[in-house]
Amino acid sequence: MARKRRTYTNKRRRKRKVHKLRLFLMGFVLIIALGFLTLKLTENGVFTVISVNENGTLEEGVYKHFWFAQLKMNSLDMQDAYIQREDGKVVALSKGIVNLNTKSVNENTLYTIDGTDEQGYTNGSYGADALYLDTSMDGTQVLMQISGAKGWVSVEDIQLYLLDDSLYLSHYTVQNDSLIHTISTDLLQGVVNPLSIGPAPDFMKEDTTYYSYDGNYFYTDLSVMREDILNQDHKNAVNDNAYYNFYQYVPHRSTTQLTNANYNAYLEEMGITQTATTYPCADNESVLYDLGSTFIDVQNQTGVNASMMFAVALNESGYGQSEYALTNYNLFGHAAYDENPDSATTYKSLEDCIYQHAYGFIQNGYANPDDSRYHGSWFGNKASGINVQYASDPYWGEKAAHFYYQLDTRSHQKDQKTITIQTQFVQNDIPVYADTKESSILYTVPAQEIASFVIEKQDDDWYTIASEAPVSDQKIDVSASYRSSVGYIKIKDLH
16 A cells, blocks of 8 residues: 555656656747747847948848847957948947038037936037947937037938048147137038137147047047047046137136227227128128227126127127128027028117126026026037037037137237136036035036036135026025125135
8 A cells, every 4th residue: 555655646746747848848849939029019220330440341231129239240359340220320339420501501409418318409410420429229310429419319310430531530739829629510521620729738749640430538539539428438538638628718708808990999990990881791891890998898797708799799699790790780590590590589789688698698698597498608618518508510619719829919918918717627526605604506417417616715614606587585586786796616626
């Protein structure tokens, strides 16, 4: 009897093992099937990986998932390669350049700032090239950097090119002690716009071509720059510390030392010697000629730098000779949107326009920390300053800085010598206090952004700075007079 019970028990055990094995095999087959089904359902196109060498091109593989194609391309160490869709569109590169000049001049290209849901915009007609950084896992978005902004743009809005000597790329050089930014507006045809934007920094030398897509860190090798940006450092840049051009980063809340005579002298160098009254005007006429005193009067009323406003007017009104300047009394391109420039605002007079720019646009908007347009009151670029939202031109800030530099240089750099600024990328929030007792905070400069302050004086542990907006009763009040509006920051917060 005992043996029969053991035999019966062994049979039951064998049946259980067989049953478990069947379940395991069925589960395994199901997992494999689900895997294949998942792969089939997640196919998102046909992507061909193509490598490039001195002998031509070689097809490295064809995939129905962009992610697999990207893995293959990334495995081709040190080789130039790209991924091409079935329709021929290049959607990823091993390294290269983004061409933004793919639309008409009145159509902008949108991008999403990396790591945020904030949108930015640019126009390829004013700056064609951006640095290619990466492509999203579904192959629909490209990560690029242009004018300091790192953002994701649709592959449908751009073209991608491998690095090639035939491309005309934006670059920086030193000429006659000035920093020259040669901006490419057509990568293939070689249309460029050279700008003298400020004094050349000591770490740069003549007869060398430098590249930078933020204007702060410079490289002689674009591939090295890309690796640094992806690694979120600048250890291989030519400069150890970020460069901030005075004329691009001085806040509007500074006070110019230039005069109407200085402005006229610059215009006369440009061949302009008379005031224009009708459109079209003669080549030697401009509405800006002899208008400098009005800019200075508005500076005295609002605390907004007159030379910075004059520089913007030079840029936006074509030296004061544009149709909008003469017929609309609009010197600053207000409401002259890319898609409809004829919507430009009409003012009662040039004096009214200048005042409205200082009070309505700068004080109430671009220099108001409580306004959505505020990213700092300096000209800046697409990462910080007025350029972020004021213009689609990614180098609008540099163009305004160019004119300010030209004005100041011909005046023996009065403003650069007399205005003290502190500019840096801040790691932590910087509170701007109403007093050194820390009784209240006027506004806060957020961490991980560029901050620039006009330093009025230094006492012990504090900087007294020019507040970005008028101060009344220890708080920001844009309706108040700006006179004597200062704030206080702890010196240790900047270091």
